[in-house]
Amino acid sequence: MGAITRAETGIGVSNSRHRYLHPLLETMSRDELEALQLERLRDSVRNAYDHVPTHRVRMAATGIHADDLRTLDDVKRLPFSVKSDLRDHYPFGMFARPCNQLARLHASSGTTGKPTVVGYTQQDIDTWADLMARSLVAAGARPGDVVHNAYGYGLFTGGLGAHYGAERLGAVVVPMSGGSTERQVTLIMDFGARVLCATPSYALAIAEVAEAQGVDLRKSALQVGLFGAEPWSEAMRREIELRLGLKAVDIYGLSEIMGPGVACECECRNGLHGWEDHFLFEVIDPESGSVLPDGEAGELVITTLTKQALPMLRYRTRDITRLTRAACDCGRSHVRLLRITGRDDDMLIIRGVNVYPSQIEAVLIGRHAIAPHYQIVVQRQGSLDEVSVEVEAQPGVPPESFAQIAHDVAHHIKSLVGISTDVVVKLPGAIPRSQGKAVRVRDLRPKQA
Ligand code: DLL
Secondary structure, eight states: OOOOOTGGGTTTOOOSSOTTSOTTTTTOOHHHHHHHHHHHHHHHHHHHHHHOHHHHHHHHHHTOOGGGOOSGGGGGGSOOBOHHHHHHTTTTTTOSSOGGGOSEEEEEOOSSSSOEEEEEOHHHHHHHHHHHHHHHHHHTOOTTOEEEEOSOOSSSHHHHHHHHHHHHHTOEEEEOOSOOHHHHHHHHHHHTOSEEEEOHHHHHHHHHHHHHHTOOGGGSSOOEEEEESSOOOHHHHHHHHHHHOSEEEEEEEETTTTEEEEEEEOTTOSSEEEOTTTEEEEEEOTTTOOBOOTTOOEEEEEEESSOSSSOOSSEEEEEEEOEEOSOOTTOOOSOEEOOOOEETTTOEEETTEEEOHHHHHHHHTTOTTEEEEEEEEEEEETTEEEEEEEEEEOTTOOGGGHHHHHHHHHHHHHHHHOOOOEEEEEOTTOSOOOSSSOOOEEEOSOOOO
């Protein structure tokens, strides 16, 4: 398969109806898309089989080979891959290319054990830049825009992924990374950034610092924000839009598959288009592993179709979403992932009720007495899990009213999410601010052996 060319990304390709869409790649019919996917799937499976012993052994055990893939449905016959495959074969054991043929390595620190290392050939980097450029365009960015990139640079894929994509788009990138928040505000204003790339929690931290500096970001040139790398709610979207005066768009990705730009909302903001010419998306029942029909919530599974260095077959992301292939008003035909509610390993089971932190967030954000910063603390009392929710009073709210606020918030969590929580209202500034992915849950339960 040849590298996707700059022209193929659709950047600058004129089409009377959808000026910034590639007429072929983003709007092709489902039949055309699926034919392309099948051809690429076979190549990708061959690449994995020929070059990665773990894939070869697993495929041999199930008796399936690339040539047996006659329809896309046959993907179901392939074995799953999981994150621990990367850790177990640390650092390069899942790579399909020797290290000296790679152009880049990224890694995630991981809370336990070895980091997860991912590798890219130059062609992989080019594809990533194209898909990130495509995502930026879908979100509303245009060539010539100043893109303020506050995703962390370094081993995290957010910074460099957005950077290369913005350059590919023909935008002017400000490689800011996370941190130095006061300076972020100054440069957003002074350089006239039209596009902001950040985690949603850090976007709010920037808004807060701007307000404290007496700067009104709603009067800045900002118009579009691409926010992702962590789960966030519609309530958070409204809050960000209100405070920053821009259109907030959800972008998804993960380093094991590529980095940011695996899927991104278009300006319709009705689900994230998963770029199906490079990835195959399935949703499975996390318990049984069986594929669920479109519309049903389950674990997202992704197969890479064009990755050279790190082909991933049926990678279990642990992210919970739903798929829809219904037509989108933007004209793009690619599948949509509905908002990723969280990871199944972040799901809390509180007295039998399954809860994602983003559900609690949806209740907290936008309440006038409390700031949009929170942490959920989980503890074990006897055999039961107890949840307390730490929130922060807005500046100027009198401490005498904290008890009443806590009572009201707990009541709303109970009625909307269905769990009893102990809400603790803290003084302004008491909840740690994120510069990247926010820590939403402090799990103080004893670790299972
Ligand atoms: O977070 C890549 C990225 C960077 C995506 C910048 C978007 C923007 P990882 O560090 O490998 O890669 O973390 C991937 O983050 O499996 C999800 O659990 C979560 N995640 C990423 N985007 C979203 C999103 C980057 N839009 C993990 N909504 C994924 C919810 C998200 N969760």
